[in-house]
Amino acid sequence: MNYAEMMLAMGVRAKRAARGMAKMPSGDKERALRLMADAIENARGDLKVANAKDLEEAERTGLSASMVDRLTLSDAVIDSMAQGLREVAAQADPVGEVVKMWKRPNGLMIGKKRIPLGVIGIIYESRPNVTADAAALCLKSGNAVILRGGKEAIHSNRAIAKVLVEAAARGGVPEGALQVVDVIERDAVVEMLKLEEYIDLIIPRGGEGLIRFVTANSRVPVIKHYKGVCHVFIDESADHDMAEAIAVNAKTHRTGVCNAMETLLVHAGVADALLPRLANALMDKGVELRGCERTVALVDQAIPATEEDWDAEYLDLILAVRVVDDIDAAIDHIDRWTSLHTESIVTSDYANSQRFLNEVNSSTVMVNASTRFADGQQFGLGAEIGISTTKLHSYGPMGAEDLTTTKYIVYGQGQIRE
Numbered sequence: 001m002n003y004a005e006m007m008l009a010m011g012v013r014a015k016r017a018a019r020g021m022a023k024m025p026s027g028d029k030e031r032a033l034r035l036m037a038d039a040i041e042n043a044r045g046d047l048k049v050a051n052a053k054d055l056e057e058a059e060r061t062g063l064s065a066s067m068v069d070r071l072t073l074s075d076a077v078i079d080s081m082a083q084g085l086r087e088v089a090a091q092a093d094p095v096g097e098v099v100k101m102w103k104r105p106n107g108l109m110i111g112k113k114r115i116p117l118g119v120i121g122i123i124y125e126s127r128p129n130v131t132a133d134a135a136a137l138c139l140k141s142g143n144a145v146i147l148r149g150g151k152e153a154i155h156s157n158r159a160i161a162k163v164l165v166e167a168a169a170r171g172g173v174p175e176g177a178l179q180v181v182d183v184i185e186r187d188a189v190v191e192m193l194k195l196e197e198y199i200d201l202i203i204p205r206g207g208e209g210l211i212r213f214v215t216a217n218s219r220v221p222v223i224k225h226y227k228g229v230c231h232v233f234i235d236e237s238a239d240h241d242m243a244e245a246i247a248v249n250a251k252t253h254r255t256g257v258c259n260a261m262e263t264l265l266v267h268a269g270v271a272d273a274l275l276p277r278l279a280n281a282l283m284d285k286g287v288e289l290r291g292c293e294r295t296v297a298l299v300d301q302a303i304p305a306t307e308e309d310w311d312a313e314y315l316d317l318i319l320a321v322r323v324v325d326d327i328d329a330a331i332d333h334i335d336r337w338t339s340l341h342t343e344s345i346v347t348s349d350y351a352n353s354q355r356f357l358n359e360v361n362s363s364t365v366m367v368n369a370s371t372r373f374a375d376g377q378q379f380g381l382g383a384e385i386g387i388s389t390t391k392l393h394s395y396g397p398m399g400a401e402d403l404t405t406t407k408y409i410v411y412g413q414g415q416i417r418e
Contacts, residue, residue: 001183007191010146011198013176014119018144020174022116026093032171033089033136037082039167040132043159044078050159051128058152066256066315070126071153080377081132081160087382088136094401095142098409109411114404116142118200121192122385123148123214125206128156133376133383134203135164135178141403144177146199148192150206151184158182193218203398205386208313223398224390227313228258228341230371233330233356234278235347236269242368243274243346244281249370250344252285256315258387259342259374263310263320265330271298271323279321287317294323310337327352331359338362340389342374363389363396 040047051073058068094114101111120143122134131147138145149157161180168178181188193202196219203223204214215222232250234243250261266275271294279289279299289295290309291302302321309320310333324330327345334343344366345356353367364374374397376384381399388394394402 001185003183003185003187003191004194006183007181007188007195008198010176010179010181010192011119011195014144014146014179015198017174017176018116018118021139021142021144021177022095022118024142024173026095028172029093029140029142030089032168032173033085033139035171036132036135036164036167037085037089039163040078040082040085040160043163044075047073047078047156047159047163050155053155054128054153061152063152064256067126067152069254069256071128071156073128073156077129081129084133084377084383085136087377088140088400091140091382091400093140094404099406106415107413108415111409111411112406113409114401115407117403117405119144119146119198120385120403121146121148121195121199121202121220123189123192123202123204123206123210125150125210126152127205128153128160130205131157131160131180132164134385135168136383137381137385137398137400137403139168139173139177141400143403144174144179146179146181146192148181148189154184189214190217193220196220201403203386222390223386223388223394225258225341225387226389227339228260228387229262229311229313229337229339230259230342230374231263231265231330231334231338231344232261232371233265233324233327233334233343233345234267234270234274235327235330235345235349235352236267237348237352238267238270238274238346239348240274240277244278246344246346246368246370247278248281248285250372251282251287251319252317253370253372255317257372258313259371260315261319261344261371262313263322263333263337265322265324265333266295267327267330268294268323268325271295275299275321275323282319285317287319289319289321291321292323295321298323313339327355331356334360334362341387342366342371344369344371363387 097114124130202220204211289302290305342364376397384397
């Protein structure tokens with residue numbers, strides 16, 4: 001197969017469709033998304049049959065439990081896909097919004113108006129639900145989208161794409177606005193990354209290896225999110241029950257996701273009283289603890305951490321633990337090892353909460369909440385296209401508005417420049 005020709009043809013169709021998407025009325029986009037949601041629910045049986053083929057292959061190849069979890073299309077996941085489509089449909093249309101307007105001394109009115117980016121390329125692994133989430137957000141924001149899922153979810157992605165494309169067509173979405181790369185060979189990805197004249201932005205979702213490969217090979221701008229090394233800092237003033245609940249949830253609610261806690265920092269002033277309790281609660285959930293010297297001294301079952309543990313995204317029931325002298329030491333540790341994803345402080349001290357919010361510059365910073373909330377759907381975005389840890393042009397969970405940019409608009413009354 002000639003992958004260069006195949007991807008070029010997809011790029012040409014997408015760019016042509018993007019013109020139609022940019023002017024598609026808000027009501028028509030909303031209707032199309034609702035039709036897509038209904039279609040996902042109605043195709044539940046077919047989606048499960050396709051997903052079973054992927055799960056069978058995953059078992060044969062020994063895919064990790066966390067990857068299988070991401071791959072599985074349970075009833076809850078299918079319901080969530082449909083709900084996400086409906087939530088995105090119900091949101092205000094970001095396209096066409098005039099975000100500001102001002103008048104110059106010469107009478108010119110200058111404004112900034114929100115417009116689609118054009119064509120978005122999404123390259124992702126494991127999670128077939130991304131097919132629906134990405135389609136919803138791209139279409140809502142007036143963009144065309146080319147989706148390329150991982151080989152481990154090829155049957156699921158094909159089935160979801162078929163359902164969505166057919167429903168979108170019934171809703172009046174331009175042909176070519178939603179396309180899925182239907183091959184598993186990496187050569188297709190390499191050719192996709194060369195389409196700088198047709199694709200305006202590439203968003204990779206998956207492991208660090210995938211994202212570094214895409215970044216190294218793309219001629220198209222890339223939104224990066226290498227990994228999620230998320231921290232929770234238990235301050236000296238923290239409520240102990242709250243600290244335990246947040247730590248256990250952040251680590252064990254789902255281990256194979258990027259917003260799970262990977263490092264726990266505990267203030268030295270509370271470590272003697274609280275750390276053994278936290279350790280027991282975590283170990284009761286099957287968590288292996290890798291700690292600093294002070295942690296190992298307080299928790300017999302903890303094994304000594306290495307330098308690599310502070311930078312590790314385990315995506316498993318493993319947790320790095322460090323006792324720190326104060327909030328300054330906690331912020332210093334985070335600054336040194338952060339992946340710019342999500343950090344949380346558990347504290348009853350307002351001044352410390354504000355210091356943490358102001359001095360920690362990750363894409364999401366929390367006070368007294370589990371890192372597991374760092375998610376577009378939890379933030380009310382309906383779904384997310386991904387989590388950007390690149391400050392240009394968007395930072396954190398990305399919704400429909402993050403798939404737009406602004407252009408200047410100017411109103412005059414015949415002014416000429418002298």
